[in-house]
Amino acid sequence: MRGGCGVRAMTGRETPWVERFPGLSRLAQETKDLLLSKSSIVEVPSGTVIFGPGKSPENMLFLLEGTVRVQQVSDTGREIVLYRIHSGESCVLTTACLLAYEDYAAEGIAETAVRAVAVPRKVFDDLVGQSKAFRDFVFAAFSKRITDLFLMVDEVAFQRMDVRLGQRLLALADAAGAIATTHQKLSIELGTAREVVSRQLQEFQRRGWVQQSRGKVRICDRRALENLVEHHG
Amino acid sequence: MRGGCGVRAMTGRETPWVERFPGLSRLAQETKDLLLSKSSIVEVPSGTVIFGPGKSPENMLFLLEGTVRVQQVSDTGREIVLYRIHSGESCVLTTACLLAYEDYAAEGIAETAVRAVAVPRKVFDDLVGQSKAFRDFVFAAFSKRITDLFLMVDEVAFQRMDVRLGQRLLALADAAGAIATTHQKLSIELGTAREVVSRQLQEFQRRGWVQQSRGKVRICDRRALENLVEHHG
DNA sequence: TGCGCCTCAGTGACATTGTCACCAACGACC
């Protein structure tokens, strides 16, 4: 689900950004034109807090490039990553969400440099009213988010930590199996304590599944991790 | 699942059901009329599985009476209650949800006898298109559900079990402090094991906060439980 | 009444995970 190439070429007018969103390419030309004319492209550097407690976004974002990490910050100080928005996906829910309920504890952070299309709330609302195709796109986004959150609750409540860590390692690894992250960051991914991650990684290393160095993890036996995840998940 | 009856208590035209939903009473009269004419009232007995794996609802429900419990069933056999829909609330998300993504493991169960208004998918979509007020209602419902799920993840991941049990006891108790439920059912509320609930309740009883008998829990010291919940949650 | 059968709850042993305090290794910087 990542755009990768094509983004650069997008800067020309041969391929308007609308075409890069599977759900939006089906819109009527008139709707696309409205969307294109009333929106603007924003760029934010890596690490920017896009929304958070006391910082509501006024625009709906459609990500062209980069990823946004959404995480819950507990009042106990612990954190957990809820989900990520990748390029080609939209922030539909977060905005609608935060507009209605101000008492939330989640925040969205640009995990990389991000380029996105900002659609003002008003334009968004008009589009939902005018276009059935756009409605379908929006509801599909909401639906996916909610079912994912259902699965997230299930995972946090019932899944073993070694399986969850294995999942994340596989998801975060690049093609060579390398992951540039710390135990601390991995513990936030899973909503657990750093010590737990350290212990699990040591066990994985003892079994020859991964190798560790400061700030890095490398998967040596992808098959074994997949088997762990598959068998118990 | 047929319309028809329900005339019993709904009687007469003095208060159309639309007025009983805070968000809907603001609709234009024309929108209300459309909603009233194109929907039907259904009644389902307690215990009915309204939706679940392999059983998608074709209608959007607005609850007039009763409650629906939505729970996640893990492939490990364990379960956890995600949320409840009370009278005056709508099922917006579940329907939209299940329409788009068939691979879910959540189910909705009528916890009591339920009377509800069934709005066909098509009518719902038209209303979203026509009425800004209806859109606001729908997005507010989605938003509340999503923020609640954020909090749910937070609670499951970080909150102590005694605090969570205390919360549920306070929420489920009637005015006299009585709760008619088993340890097993309480464990499903929290997504934990029965033994854990038994141990916690014993500790609460030892402290004089609750009294237990077969299939029943009675809160003796509501203040103490509130203090537990308040102080650590 | 006594019997069988089911649900409900209690218990102990153990595994997993979370918490806390502390320490050692590493790298950036002066």
Added chain:
DNA sequence: GGTCGTTGGTGACAATGTCACTGAGGCGCA
């Protein structure tokens, strides 16, 4: 070299989850 913050390792302990088993209560029925 020396200092400092970050990163990761360790052990003790608490909280929670898992498992196997026990017994108490309720209910139908001969």
